[in-house]
Amino acid sequence: MRKRKPKKREILPDPKFGDMVVTKFVNNLMESGKKSIAYSIFYSALERAEEKLRKDDPTISGLEIFKKALANVTPAVEVKSRRVGGANFQVPTEVRPERKQSLAMKWLILYARRRNERTMMDKLANEIIAASKGEGAAVKKKDDTHRMAEANKAFSHFRF
Template sequence: MALRSLIFNQQILNNSVPILSQFLQQNGMSQFPSYYIKPIYQKEAQYDLIKNNEAQNYAHLPVRPALVDQTCSLSHDPKISLFINYVMRGGNKALARLLVEKAFETVKRKQLEKYHKAKEEDKHKIDIDPKEIFHKAIGNVRPILQLTPIKRGGVRYQVPVPITEKRAQYLSMRWIIDAAKEKERTLHFPETLANELVAAASNGGKAVKKKQDLHRQCEANRAYAHYRWS
């Protein structure tokens, strides 16, 4: 009797603290508590920590495991892997990666062709590294202002406001992908993406035009800029 009463009358009632539900509310469906830090998987970042004597701060912190696409490989680039994720549709990452890699290959072929056709003195001007072209393209398409609707006196004004780094990067990547998708049915995505990247790297193409259009509109609406704070 003592055993049964202990087990069923007191124990279960006394332990009705909803620990699990609190845990779920704080972290969504993640199996790791909020104090687990994200892994620092790149070698350069690790060397920097050791150099700045900050490595000790991380020594005893619990760390989440690295994601499947995070490696310390030399070929790994976080921005490119983000771009691949933006290209991805329906979770088909293998296809997205294949498309972007094909586009990079096409860029390399085109640039090499240009390089060999160019005169000896112009050759140093031609960039043949697709990664560098990619980064240059992203940097050129990145907007510095955006328009946001603000209601004043019952009228919605499109007010130019500064844009965050992250949003600018997202917009630049999305515009490049959108520009590459605007194509004839007979053309293939990797080819148009390659063309768009090369064009954007030299400040041309549809994506760069989109950025310039936005900037022009911001310039036209500069009279409304004070609505941001008044």
């Protein structure tokens, strides 16, 4: 590289929980720069998820549900295409911690948007609940990614 690496931008923790992960999630959720709308969608989705899971565990908080969902969606390995001798190989590689987190957030949001509920709050709440239980489309995406890496383990010597 000719230039030095760009500095990481500092992000401020969110106003309600004081958590940087929540701010990153809301930044991914945001469309057209409407951050206040993204915050309201996220907070109300957490409240709905908390209400639905209160019957099982009365002490659980929305933030705990969200953290558990994010942990269940976070991938450990992924496959990257490498061209070796005229052929393309899917080479399994470990995922950097920042990328793990961003992939998990993007998958949660993507599959929440694809759900069939009425509002984005309902979609996000139900996807977070499903992910915290270890089911749902985002967790399936992580499992598929891991399965793909496992199937292509023979090409891991092309990693460089």
